[in-house]
Structure formats: structure tokens, C-alpha cells
Amino acid sequence: MLRKDGDARSSRLERSAGSTAAAHGGVSPRPLRGTVRGRALIVDDDRSIRLILRETLRADGWTVDEVDDGAAVEEQLEQQRYDLLLLDLYMPGMNGYEVLRRIRLTRGAVLPGWKTPATVGIVVLSGAAGNDGLSFAARLGADACLSKPFELADVLAAVRGIKR
Numbered sequence: 001m002l003r004k005d006g007d008a009r010s011s012r013l014e015r016s017a018g019s020t021a022a023a024h025g026g027v028s029p030r031p032l033r034g035t036v037r038g039r040a041l042i043v044d045d046d047r048s049i050r051l052i053l054r055e056t057l058r059a060d061g062w063t064v065d066e067v068d069d070g071a072a073v074e075e076q077l078e079q080q081r082y083d084l085l086l087l088d089l090y091m092p093g094m095n096g097y098e099v100l101r102r103i104r105l106t107r108g109a110v111l112p113g114w115k116t117p118a119t120v121g122i123v124v125l126s127g128a129a130g131n132d133g134l135s136f137a138a139r140l141g142a143d144a145c146l147s148k149p150f151e152l153a154d155v156l157a158a159v160r161g162i163k164r
Contacts, residue, residue, distance in 0.1 A: 038083030040159075042066040043073055043099065044125070045091035049148070053086055053125075056152050060159070070094030074102070074114075081115040084159060087142075089126040089133060096124060097140060104141035121162035125150060 040062045042053050050066045057064045062084070067076055071093025076082075085103075089096035103118055124137045127148030134145035144158035 036063060037061040039063045039065070039080065040084040040086065041073070041076055041080075041082045042086045043068075043070065043091070043096070044086070044088040045069055046088070049088070049125070052152070053155065056155065057086075057159070060156060068092075070096060070099050073099050077103070077114045077116040079115065081117075082120050084121045084123070084162070086123050086125060086155075086159075089124060089129045089137060096126070097137065100124070100137060100140040100142060121159070123155065123158045123162070125155070 037060065040057050042050050042057075042064060043066070044050050044053070045068050047068070050068070054064045054066060065076060065080065065082075067073060069092040073085075073094065087096045087099060100122065103116075103120065103122065105118065122142045122144075124134065124142040124145040125148055126133060126137075126145075129137065129147075134147065137145050143162045146154055146158060
């Protein structure tokens with residue numbers, strides 16, 4: 001169980017984890033054994049968020065890496081080709097808006113030195129951005145934008161809805 005004493009967000013995440021199975025008739029939809037959907041990078045400064053997203057994506061067939069600040073994103077994108085980014089907007093280092101702008105700068109191409117293409121699927125997750133901030137992230141090129149706290153079923157639906 002994911003728990004930080006006194007952390008209301010962690011308890012909402014715990015309830016959210018159970019709601020994924022409930023939303024699918026008590027069974028979380030899983031890919032066929034051995035199926036790999038691709039490689040995902042989780043970018044969030046909250047360790048509990050990274051943990052729940054990592055376990056959810058792994059159960060859904062993704063290979064998952066994670067970083068805890070925006071400044072580390074570029075290094076990861078240079079070293080590895082990603083099919084999906086789950087991106088927080090407000091974190092230390094480079095904020096998520098700047099990460100989005102840099103990734104989408106050259107749509108359809110691979111940025112110099114990057115293994116990850118600018119067309120990588122991006123799901124933005126933010127608790128502080130509000131509707132205006134999430135709309136701005138969508139205009140910068142996010143494929144889906146969700147507010148925190150989120151339902152894990154909504155995250156999976158957003159991830160699976162990205163057509164690349």
C-alpha cells in the first residue's frame with residue numbers, strides 16, 4: 001500500500017489504484033503475457049506519484065524509467081528512445097512547459113543528439129496548473145492533460161488513446 005502519513009494525496013492515489021480494477025469489472029485490463037507496449041519516462045518530483053504510475057504502466061506492459069526533475073529529462077531523451085512521457089508541469093529544474101516546448105520544437109524530427117523523436121506521446125499530469133495551464137500545455141503539444149489527483153483508469157485511457 002502506498003502511504004505517507006498525513007499526505008491526503010497519497011490516500012487519494014490508494015483509492016484511485018483500487019478504482020482501476022473497479023472500473024473494469026474488478027479486473028485491471030492487462031496486455032497479453034510478454035507483450036511490451038513500449039518505453040515510458042515518468043517525469044515528476046513526487047516520489048509517490050512516480051511509484052503508482054510506474055507500477056500501473058508496468059502492469060499494462062510498459063518498460064518504465066523515471067526522473068524527478070525537468071533538468072534530467074533532456075539527458076534521458078538523449079540516452080534512450082521513449083514512446084511515452086508522463087510529465088508533471090511544476091517541478092525543480094526545468095518546468096514541464098519548457099520540456100514540452102523543447103520536445104515539440106521540431107515536430108516529426110529527432111532533435112540533435114536525442115534518440116527520442118519529437119512526436120513522442122506526452123500525457124501531462126498537474127495538480128497546480130488549473131484549466132488554463134492544462135489548456136496551455138495542450139497548445140504546446142501535449143496529447144492528453146489530466147489534473148491531479150487523477151484516476152488510474154483515466155491515465156491508462158489517455159495513454160492508450162495516443163495514436164502515434
